[in-house]
Amino acid sequence: MKRTSHIQELRKMIAEEKKRGRKINFVPTMGFLHRGHLSLIAQAQQKDAFLIVSIFVNPLQFGPNEDLSRYPRDLERDVRLLEEAGVDALFHPTVEEMYPNPMVTFVEVGQLDAMLCGATRPGHFRGVTTVVNKLFNIVQPDKAFFGQKDYQQYLIIERMVRDLNLPIQICPVPIVREEDGLAMSSRNIFLTSEQRQKAQILSKSLAAAELSIQTGQRSAREIERQLRERITFESQGIIDYAEVRDAGDLSEVTEIKRPVLLALAVKFGTTRLIDNKVVEVKPNV
Amino acid sequence: MKRTSHIQELRKMIAEEKKRGRKINFVPTMGFLHRGHLSLIAQAQQKDAFLIVSIFVNPLQFGPNEDLSRYPRDLERDVRLLEEAGVDALFHPTVEEMYPNPMVTFVEVGQLDAMLCGATRPGHFRGVTTVVNKLFNIVQPDKAFFGQKDYQQYLIIERMVRDLNLPIQICPVPIVREEDGLAMSSRNIFLTSEQRQKAQILSKSLAAAELSIQTGQRSAREIERQLRERITFESQGIIDYAEVRDAGDLSEVTEIKRPVLLALAVKFGTTRLIDNKVVEVKPNV
Numbered sequence: 372m373k374r375t376s377h378i379q380e381l382r383k384m385i386a387e388e389k390k391r392g393r394k395i396n397f398v399p400t401m402g403f404l405h406r407g408h409l410s411l412i413a414q415a416q417q418k419d420a421f422l423i424v425s426i427f428v429n430p431l432q433f434g435p436n437e438d439l440s441r442y443p444r445d446l447e448r449d450v451r452l453l454e455e456a457g458v459d460a461l462f463h464p465t466v467e468e469m470y471p472n473p474m475v476t477f478v479e480v481g482q483l484d485a486m487l488c489g490a491t492r493p494g495h496f497r498g499v500t501t502v503v504n505k506l507f508n509i510v511q512p513d514k515a516f517f518g519q520k521d522y523q524q525y526l527i528i529e530r531m532v533r534d535l536n537l538p539i540q541i542c543p544v545p546i547v548r549e550e551d552g553l554a555m556s557s558r559n560i561f562l563t564s565e566q567r568q569k570a571q572i573l574s575k576s577l578a579a580a581e582l583s584i585q586t587g588q589r590s591a592r593e594i595e596r597q598l599r600e601r602i603t604f605e606s607q608g609i610i611d612y613a614e615v616r617d618a619g620d621l622s623e624v625t626e627i628k629r630p631v632l633l634a635l636a637v638k639f640g641t642t643r644l645i646d647n648k649v650v651e652v653k654p655n656v
Numbered sequence: 657m658k659r660t661s662h663i664q665e666l667r668k669m670i671a672e673e674k675k676r677g678r679k680i681n682f683v684p685t686m687g688f689l690h691r692g693h694l695s696l697i698a699q700a701q702q703k704d705a706f707l708i709v710s711i712f713v714n715p716l717q718f719g720p721n722e723d724l725s726r727y728p729r730d731l732e733r734d735v736r737l738l739e740e741a742g743v744d745a746l747f748h749p750t751v752e753e754m755y756p757n758p759m760v761t762f763v764e765v766g767q768l769d770a771m772l773c774g775a776t777r778p779g780h781f782r783g784v785t786t787v788v789n790k791l792f793n794i795v796q797p798d799k800a801f802f803g804q805k806d807y808q809q810y811l812i813i814e815r816m817v818r819d820l821n822l823p824i825q826i827c828p829v830p831i832v833r834e835e836d837g838l839a840m841s842s843r844n845i846f847l848t849s850e851q852r853q854k855a856q857i858l859s860k861s862l863a864a865a866e867l868s869i870q871t872g873q874r875s876a877r878e879i880e881r882q883l884r885e886r887i888t889f890e891s892q893g894i895i896d897y898a899e900v901r902d903a904g905d906l907s908e909v910t911e912i913k914r915p916v917l918l919a920l921a922v923k924f925g926t927t928r929l930i931d932n933k934v935v936e937v938k939p940n941v
Contacts, residue, residue, distance in 0.1 A: 378821065475766040476785075476819035482760045500761075501820075508821040534761035535786075536663065536793040 397512035402426035407555035432498030591615035611636035682797035687711035692840035717783030876900035896921035
């Protein structure tokens with residue numbers, strides 16, 4: 372596997388691969404890789420494609436009181452995993468390489484970025500869209516892969532690409548879960564074993580809500596009530612949000628008629644976890 | 657000359673030229689071409705480069721009370737001029753082609769976009785940077801050419817490209833003037849012959865200010881006072897701004913020590929004209 376921290380070196384490498392007629396596939400990450408990332412990588416390993424993974428913990432998407440400094444990092448372990456997975460190249464720039472000057476330019480996706488995670492993490496998505504736009508301009512991939520655990524992020528990136536005419540196909544990849552249902556996340560390492568146990572309530576409450584919809588419940592408010600009740604009664608988790616939204620554009624839903632996103636953000640101690648499920652409904656069940 | 661209104665067709669055309677090893681040079685315009693544009697085109701005609709000119713009057717950069725609907729247009733004349741100039745391809749998309757959906761994504765260059773023209777035209781530069789970002793993603797040029805009459809725009813685009821790692825070289829091209837000094841602009845057509853006469857004061861006052869600096873005046877406030885006095889006394893122009901700014905980052909200047917931008921925006925009747933001059937000073941004159 373090739374490795375570089377330098378934008379110019381990466382550009383050169385990519386230009387050579389393109390000259391040879393290879394497509395460029397790209398998986399941007401913040402490192403501390405888990406099976407969720409490996410699933411993205413497996414999806415991105417396609418015939419004739421040169422696969423680039425980036426590892427960059429992006430300061431721009433962390434709020435002043437968030438966990439930037441304690442965000443878990445283990446580059447050598449990540450490198451080993453990427454090599455075992457057969458990735459072609461790793462791009463792991465420093466903060467100085469990505470932000471040599473104070474940034475004054477930002478890419479913002481309005482509407483989609485103010486709700487759910489955007490409401491409790493002001494500026495977060497602006498940081499994400501700006502760094503992803505930069506990475507896209509550096510890598511110029513044909514396809515980029517994003518996990519659906521960050522469903523809102525996936526929709527925002529997809530919208531940015533469409534609105535700005537970026538010639539990139541955004542490929543969503545399903546959530547990967549632990550045996551007991553907990554969605555894979557680099558932040559899971561912060562959980563105590565008791566919190567780890569309690570955090571199962573996220574996937575369990577989503578499954579129960581899905582069942583409730585599939586057996587006829589069509590009220591978004593009632594589904595949200597059920598989610599909140601279950602999480603509050605069965606764990607000490609502090610709910611940030613538990614919402615039913617349109618799966619296409621995250622708009623508010625009253626009656627569940629089209630595919631919806633059930634979206635959760637819950638704090639266990641100091642660790643904020645998110646999870647979600649897209650539920651489709653058949654008309655006139 | 658090739659012509660297309662369609663993004664996909666343009667992309668195909670460009671991909672073929674790139675495959676043949678040609679560089680892509682790009683001149684974005686709003687049409688109604690004049691000698692200023694032709695100077696951009698002449699600069700952009702380089703060996704081994706395929707030259708694309710775009711004509712698109714971008715609604716996003718006009719305010720609700722601005723001159724979008726009456727902005728001058730004459731596509732057939734423009735086509736003739738571009739053919740005579742030997743341009744390789746014209747891209748002239750419709751508004752629907754550029755904005756098929758309501759835009760929610762915007763590219764903003766902070767700091768630089770709030771002063772001068774940004775102060776009187778809120779949202780203007782956000783409209784410019786967003787459409788130029790889109791055009792850059794569509795054309796993916798190696799070099800793009802911008803006139804220095806829109807000096808602030810040039811600096812903003814240059815900063816956007818740097819901050820977002822766009823692999824594009826931004827080439828500034830000097831202002832082209834009429835015989836009597838008036839800077840070329842598509843909007844000059846709106847001037848009555850009396851206003852046209854009075855508008856000479858823009859270039860004349862800039863020349864006088866330059867002379868004043870070169871003969872020792874170092875106070876930015878005094879230069880601004882001279883500019884305002886001359887424009888007010890010698891024309892009926894209504895001054896929007898007359899400022900001395902740092903030529904590199906448009907920051908405020910008190911004592912003129914480094915290259916400065918003398919920047920003017922003045923309304924003659926309903927027509928707002930801009931002009932500017934970069935003045936370098938030798939230390940210890």
